[in-house]
Amino acid sequence: MxxxxxxxxxxxxxxxxxxxxxxxxxxxxxxxxxxxxxxxxxxxxxxxxxxxxxxxxxxxxxPPARPSRPEACGLRHLAFEVNDLEAIVTDLSAQGIAVEPIRLDDLTGKRFTFFQDPDGLPLELYER
Missing domain, CATH: 3.10.180.10 (2,3-Dihydroxybiphenyl 1,2-Dioxygenase, domain 1)
Structure with a gap:
């Protein structure tokens, strides 16, 4: 395919x-x-x-609830590629969105973080 x-x-x-x-x-x-x-x-x-x-x-x-944590089978998260991770984290935080601390991907060396949508769907920001 x-x-x-x-x-x-x-x-x-x-x-x-x-x-x-x-x-x-x-x-x-x-x-x-x-x-x-x-x-x-x-x-x-x-x-x-x-x-x-x-x-x-x-x-x-x-709609029925879907289990999300801990690491339920199925879609794990939705990741968005961004150019300036810190600027977006600052903007989301200013709007009252809880954002996890920025981490470093051990495999790629890229920075990333997570936050949630209103239903608790895990969303990731992954720096380009």
């Missing part, structure tokens, strides 16, 4: 307004399209993350 990369990452949130605010206003992702699907009582928000990257943010009535 030959792929061209990721098309999108889909996230189901528990509070659509809170998650939309987080991903659009705090993380700064551009809205591509927002759709309300009445038959499903669900929103689908397409967000531009990078030049060719997207997140689909979904709302569904009463």
């Amino acid at each position: 030959k792929t061209n990369g990721f098309h999108h990452v889909a996230i189901i949130c528990s509070d659509y307004a809170k998650s939309k605010h987080f991903y659009v206003n705090i993380l700064g992702f551009e809205v591509i399209q927002e759709t309300f699907r009445a038959a499903r009582r669900s929103y689908k928000l397409d967000l531009k993350v990078g030049d060719n990257d997207a997140i689909e943010l979904f709302s569904f009535p009463d």
